[in-house]
Amino acid sequence: MSADPYDVLGVKRDASAEDIRKAYRALARKHHPDLNPGDKKAEERFKAVSAANDLLGDAEKRARFDRGEIDASGAERPPPRYYRDHAAESSSYDSEAGFADMMDEDELLGALFGRGARRRQGGGQFHMKGGDIHARLEIEFLEAVNGATKRVTLPDGAVVDVTVPPGTREGQVLRLRGKGTPGLGSGAPGDLLVEVMVGQHRHFTRRDDDILLDLPVTLTEAVLGARVEVPTPAGAVAMKVPKGSNTGTVLRLRGRGVLRKDGTRGDAFATLRIVLPDAPDAELEAFAESWEAGKAQNPRLGMES
Amino acid sequence: MAEDDDTLRALRIEAATIEQWIAIGWIAPRGPDATGFSESDLARACLIRDLREAMGVNDEGVGVALSLLDQIHGLRRALRQVAGAMHGLPEPMRREVLVILRAMDEGA
Numbered sequence: 001m002s003a004d005p006y007d008v009l010g011v012k013r014d015a016s017a018e019d020i021r022k023a024y025r026a027l028a029r030k031h032h033p034d035l036n037p038g039d040k041k042a043e044e045r046f047k048a049v050s051a052a053n054d055l056l057g058d059a060e061k062r063a064r065f066d067r068g069e070i071d072a073s074g075a076e077r078p079p080p081r082y083y084r085d086h087a088a089e090s091s092s093y094d095s096e097a098g099f100a101d102m103m104d105e106d107e108l109l110g111a112l113f114g115r116g117a118r119r120r121q122g123g124g125q126f127h128m129k130g131g132d133i134h135a136r137l138e139i140e141f142l143e144a145v146n147g148a149t150k151r152v153t154l155p156d157g158a159v160v161d162v163t164v165p166p167g168t169r170e171g172q173v174l175r176l177r178g179k180g181t182p183g184l185g186s187g188a189p190g191d192l193l194v195e196v197m198v199g200q201h202r203h204f205t206r207r208d209d210d211i212l213l214d215l216p217v218t219l220t221e222a223v224l225g226a227r228v229e230v231p232t233p234a235g236a237v238a239m240k241v242p243k244g245s246n247t248g249t250v251l252r253l254r255g256r257g258v259l260r261k262d263g264t265r266g267d268a269f270a271t272l273r274i275v276l277p278d279a280p281d282a283e284l285e286a287f288a289e290s291w292e293a294g295k296a297q298n299p300r301l302g303m304e305s
Numbered sequence: 306m307a308e309d310d311d312t313l314r315a316l317r318i319e320a321a322t323i324e325q326w327i328a329i330g331w332i333a334p335r336g337p338d339a340t341g342f343s344e345s346d347l348a349r350a351c352l353i354r355d356l357r358e359a360m361g362v363n364d365e366g367v368g369v370a371l372s373l374l375d376q377i378h379g380l381r382r383a384l385r386q387v388a389g390a391m392h393g394l395p396e397p398m399r400r401e402v403l404v405i406l407r408a409m410d411e412g413a
Binding site: 024025028029032034035037038050053080081082083084085086087088089092093094095096097098099 | 333356360361370
């Protein structure tokens with residue numbers, strides 16, 4: 001504190017009283033602890049500035065200092081009181097005007113402080129949205145594809161009917177608004193979030209909105225071509241197997257897949273699999289025996305051993 | 306009020322002046338006997354004194370400064386409450402909050 005007061009205020013030794021007053025005001029505005037509530041060092045800086053001003057702002061003291069009669073430590077001042085030290089404890093002057101909008105918009109902040117509501121209504125009124133409840137629902141493959149209504153039992157024993165929309169996917173979370181725990185005050189109830197687990201199907205698998213299946217065909221159907229019935233999630237449909245089809249041939253059934261939100265459907269893809277008769281057939285054996293091209297063909301050509 | 310008068314004199318504030326500040330609404334005494342000044346009221350009075358005398362702020366400016374300062378203190382209180390709530394969280398959640406805050410910081 002015994003730094004040269006002229007240096008502290010940044011004025012020359014021959015500065016006028018007005019210059020000193022101006023310099024002090026500028027530094028006070030900058031360093032006053034109440035204008036820097038979070039800066040602990042502001043108090044030290046403001047003290048130094050105030051002490052320098054006490055000395056140089058008073059013509060008589062300044063003259064004595066200039067003559068060397070008193071040093072820069074000057075006179076003791078009463079211990080200062082800063083409002084910032086009290087503002088931390090008491091809230092009587094605090095204002096929410098800096099963030100009241102955030103509390104209104106943000107449920108979490110509003111609940112955390114509950115102050116906007118408390119002050120406006122003068123009581124302990126407290127509004128908070130109710131919590132979400134999480135549940136799991138196992139459904140069958142076709143229920144997910146075609147849609148279904150399922151009953152879910154919640155942890156508290158309550159039973160809720162859940163509409164599973166057509167095209168529901170594995171892991172999809174269905175949100176039932178307002179079916180969670182009740183809110184506090186006028187807060188809205190929470191939601192029920194149901195995670196869906198979809199089972200497997202014996203014949204069908206799903207790739208996005210398409211349905212895949214293996215379709216067994218007889219040798220005759222594959223070689224000569226045929227019209228066959230193909231099962232799809234929405235029921236059997238007739239399909240033409242072209243002449244000369246093979247195991248692995250993929251045939252598309254347009255629009256026979258999973259219903260999409262926009263009302264269109266994915267496709268079904270049938271992968272043909274040629275199936276020989278269950279029991280040995282003498283006629284077929286005789287034919288194969290006499291069929292030279294069948295003996296010459298090597299389907300494993302190019303396979304590495 | 307006699308004791309208050311002595312206190313005010315020590316603070317270099319005129320009783321008549323502080324009455325004006327109360328009338329304007331800068332200070333709202335809520336002391337024990339409904340008339341006296343709390344420590345908080347007196348510290349606020351010192352701030353008003355400093356704003357006007359040390360800093361040369363005019364009365365319009367004092368009103369603006371007080372309003373902004375009251376908002377800052379409201380925000381500081383809110384921030385302390387958020388920090389307090391975070392300290393009350395279990396350690397893994399606290400770490401998660403820190404990660405989220407850091408990510409926000411980097412995203413900004």
